Amino acid sequence: MHLISREAERKDSREALSPEQRLIELCKQGDRASQKRIYDSLAPKMFAVCIRYMGNRDDAEDILQEGFVTLFQKIGSFSGEGSFEGWARKIFVNTALMSLRRTDALKLSDDISEAWGVTSESASQIQTIGYKELMKLIADLPAGYRTVFNMYVIEGYTHKEIGDALGISDVTSRSQLQRARTILQEKITELYGEQQG
Numbered sequence: 001m002h003l004i005s006r007e008a009e010r011k012d013s014r015e016a017l018s019p020e021q022r023l024i025e026l027c028k029q030g031d032r033a034s035q036k037r038i039y040d041s042l043a044p045k046m047f048a049v050c051i052r053y054m055g056n057r058d059d060a061e062d063i064l065q066e067g068f069v070t071l072f073q074k075i076g077s078f079s080g081e082g083s084f085e086g087w088a089r090k091i092f093v094n095t096a097l098m099s100l101r102r103t104d105a106l107k108l109s110d111d112i113s114e115a116w117g118v119t120s121e122s123a124s125q126i127q128t129i130g131y132k133e134l135m136k137l138i139a140d141l142p143a144g145y146r147t148v149f150n151m152y153v154i155e156g157y158t159h160k161e162i163g164d165a166l167g168i169s170d171v172t173s174r175s176q177l178q179r180a181r182t183i184l185q186e187k188i189t190e191l192y193g194e195q196q197g
Contacts, residue, residue, distance in 0.1 A: 024084060027075050035072055042085065043068075046092045048135075052150050053096035055139045063099055067092040093155060097165060100143055137187050145180035152177050 017025065026034035046067060050060035071091050078087055138146060147166070151157040152173070157165070159173040166173070 020084060021080060024075065024078060024080075027072065028078075038071075039068060042071075042088055045085070046088065049089060049092045050096055051139060052135065052154065053093065053100065053147060055141070055143065055146055059099070063092065063096050066099070067095040070095055089155075093151070094165075097147065100147055101166070103143075134184075137184055140187075141180055141183060145176050145183065148173055148176040149180040149184075 023034050023037055027038055043064065047060060047064050050063040050067065051057065054060045054063055071088055074091065078084060138149060141149060148162055151162045151165070152159070159170040159177075162168070162173040163170045168176075
């Protein structure tokens with residue numbers, strides 16, 4: 001009788017799971033079909049993350065593959081608290097950062113005194129371009145600037161968190177962000193400034 005009640009409890013707990021939670025649980029057990037469903041669901045979004053950090057399709061594809069290998073190796077550590085997609089995004093960001101660190105792509109930095117400020121004219125030009133155009137301009141930034149820009153502006157990291165993750169100072173993070181913004185503003189002015197007049 002005691003054995004039957006435990007089996008009933010397990011069945012009740014499985015039925016209480018959302019479809020996403022059931023899928024994650026099956027992945028934790030190594031179910032290939034569930035892993036494929038998670039891959040198909042997350043790949044387009046995570047590829048966009050990879051491209052933002054790596055700047056080109058070939059490197060982004062490599063990071064996407066590495067990220068999914070890591071995701072499925074670590075899926076057992078997902079506690080179910082918070083968004084699974086948010087948890088997965090951190091894995092892909094960290095995978096990209098590790099790759100950039102291995103290639104020393106993050107060594108680029110400027111002194112903050114060399115960075116220029118944002119003007120109201122360039123801020124209004126940013127509003128006139130589309131998302132895809134802006135993402136292309138971000139992808140064309142040098143790796144160090146692009147990485148800090150993505151982490152701060154898109155992912156919402158603080159300069160301290162960026163510094164800790166990349167092994168740079170808060171000041172270097174700030175200067176790289178400012179320089180990235182300056183380069184973007186110059187590109188936007190160059191490409192779209194004439195159209196405004």
